[in-house]
Amino acid sequence: MDPILFYGVPSGCSFGSIVALEWLGRPYRLCRVAMPDVVTSDAYCRINPVAETPALITAEGEVIAESLAILNHLGALSLDRGLSFPQGTRGFDRLNQMLAFLNTSFFNGFSPLFHILEHEVEPGARAALRAYGAAKLAKAHADLEAMLGDGPWLLGDQRSLADAYFIGVARWTEYHDVLDRRDYPGLQRLFEALERDPAVQFAHAIERGEAPPPGPAFRGEISLDDALRQPRAG
Structure with a gap:
């Protein structure tokens, strides 16, 4: 099957x-x-x-x-x-660490903003959730930009499954006008490269x-x- x-x-x-x-x-x-x-x-x-x-x-x-x-x-x-590495190797640990960051800090930054889109929320709570989500996303993008450095891919010179997961989440900024990815030139470069894939x-x-x-x-x-x-x- x-x-x-x-x-x-x-x-x-x-x-x-x-x-x-x-x-x-x-x-x-x-x-x-x-x-x-x-x-x-x-x-x-x-x-x-x-x-x-x-x-x-x-x-x-x-x-x-x-x-x-x-x-x-x-x-x-x-x-x-x-695109991945044998468990117990340094490459596997680096990949797992990057996937964990993307799945927690990066993904989670969008959660308050999706809650606003998907639920009826009174104006005061809406403003608070939007500000909270914007702050979380700004920090997550800045942290990920620092991790990326000058490398073409999230783990450096080698494309990995982390890049596949990144593109599925990073595109969500189009729904939430709380930051401009162009303020993070490394992430913008990575995003554009993946969009051409x-x-x-x-x-x-x-x-x-x-x-x-x-x-x-x-x-x-x-x-x-x-x-x-x-x-x-x-």
Whole structure:
């Protein structure tokens, strides 16, 4: 069975896992999950009871949730691609540290701002949440800019799965006018380089519903109902 990645639309952080799958070139299928309606449905909660994307059904029928777990799983299967590293090595520790920062400090900076978009909030609380989110994002961008330094990629000279995850989250600034990424020239350079990448352009097309034809890696989309019928490990 081909692995199945459940990705959220619109603009889920699962975008990074799609990019990673394309970079790794291993066969996979995709299942589109609309947020918030389908992701919170009883059907999808049979895949991930936390009601979040991404989730992955592996070739063995195991279900893995959370971006970090999925990316580390995928990377371990494709060490020959140079996008991840064997556990216990310095490279793995650096990658895991960067992924952890992106998943906590960087991702979390957007949380107050998405809360404003998705919920009815009285004006005073709205202003406080917006200021809080802006401050968190400014610090996270400044910290990440310092980590990036002069390197072309987040880990230096070598592209990694951290860059795939970064592009899926960094694009969220377009929804929230609280900072200008151009104030962080290294991150802007990285963002622009990734936006030109064919795998990133592929992921954008997938999210827009313009699914490219199946190929050696991408084997096509599958409905949630059909995905639920796939064999899974007990």
